[in-house]
Amino acid sequence: MTTVFITHPDCLKHDMGSGHPEAPVRISAILKEIEALGLNQHLKQYIAPLARKEELERVHSSDYLEALFEMKVEEHELVPLDGDTSLNTYSLAAARYATGAVVLAVDQVMRAEADNAFCAVRPPGHHALPNRAMGFCIFNAVAVGAAHALEAWGLDRIAICDFDVHYGNGTADMFVNDRRVLMCQTFQHPFYPYQGGNTYNPNMINVGLKSGTGSLKFQEAIEQHWIPALNEFKPQMILISAGFDAHRDDPLGGLDLVEEDYAFATRLLMEVAETHAAGRIVSTLEGGYNPVALGRSVAAHVNELLKAPIHRH
Template identity: 50%
Template sequence: MATGFYTHPDCVLHEMGEWHPECPARLQAIEDQLIAGRIDGLLERREAPLVAEADILRAHTAAHWDFLSANAPKSGYFAIDGDTVLNSHSLTAARRAAGAAVAATDAVLAGELENAFCSIRPPGHHATPGTAMGFCLLNNIAVAVRHALDVHGLQRVAIVDFDVHHGNGTEAAFAGESRVLMCSIFQHPFYPYSGTENPAPNMVNVPVPARTGGLEVREMIDLTWLPRLEEFKPQMIFISAGFDAHRDDDLGGLALTEADFSWITAQVKAVAQRHAHGRIVSCLEGGYNLSALGRSVVAHLRVLADL
């Protein structure tokens, strides 16, 4: 079976100002590296649909969706906070991003695809059930996981998050949810300054200091994530794939390389093959050095697609 690649031109139309690092060029950088890496034609491309409101409301409060809808500008910008901004295309882009995650979930569970990567923006893992923050409007992973649990009836779903920032929104959505195991590694202390205070038993949080490199990260994953994932035996794995932990990314302070992202992906894929029929849906989160982002996504996809 193939690896799916979900994206949509609407995701490029969302922009938060020329100064903003979470920019439309991120998706073009990925496309450029797919071509340079000669894997563009080896993935099954699919267009991201608009997510249904019912799927949004499984992961977010109605008040949150109403707030976004009421404040989406017809032109110009609406600032939710200092670094999270709406333009006239933002809600459509957010619905495409979450829709990609849900469609990929459906396709993988139907056996149409072995796994899938969603090249989408805005990212999602900082969006809590009731708040947009940290560049994120809807929590794409949370929406997809709720869909897998509540629509498809899965009983054991794992989330892996290797973004340089803690996925506080995803943790808020699933802390204490016995059907979900979340494993994350993130720089600390660092935005959003969370993930270290009494995490719920289903949260495997691994905070690491700035300048931590790949060898240390691999050892920590070996010691913390992998035993818990083996014990949990997930029926499906979702990845919050943030590549801002790359050593070339100035928005973070970790020192990972493409080889480290390949290794992490391989470990997660091996767990999925043992317990989940290989079922993985990965969604783009951070990654702001354009060259490093594109190269890292290609490394991630080469492992997912056995290329």
């Protein structure tokens, strides 16, 4: 039993042009830090498979998928999909590998071949809508993973926890009013994508945080809003939309978190997972745009995941 770590070389080839914050260096910074700390020696490492069309179709429209699959992008060409999202010749493959990583991770924890998993992949996914790309996201990997756990593995209750600085509007759209899913989010509010802050829905726990919010209020939000809802819901698996752009050094986000906050959230989610879900956690990278802070934050998160009960003695 162990922690699985999944990535793919094509996730370093998706490139939306110099100066774009969602850049290949994000993944190389993570790999470098994981190796520098020696965490890689304890991880079971996999190369992501391509997500299959029928897996993507569980949350995305066939029209959207067909349009993307028919698109031809030449070397050195960038095709815009959204104001801040574009495709180079490797992007579609990267997005399919990023999503396939989460599907493989779900399979690994469901087969009890791993306690938990982290997918070091890009592009991110949580803004992607059923029928369009948005906010650096092409396919909604965490949503495809949740749908895979529900449809292919027959689970009845999945939690999706999202601590990215941005509200995960795409994922929320896909599962709002789906009583098989509880979604817990913390995010800066008001902030892009300007949704979520004041909406209420029985399966969406939305905790909007004012610009400048730091560790204390973030940790309180997790403890007082997420954890009681999760314990009442009793998820059979927890998926994490692990965005690290609420870090104080992030150039896009305006929150004031540090690495330990991510370790804290991870520990509390692991306790819930151990109580209700046989420890099953599948976490996938969303945002995080300061490569140094991102590397350290992911390392803090993965270091906690490695402390699954079997490793604790």
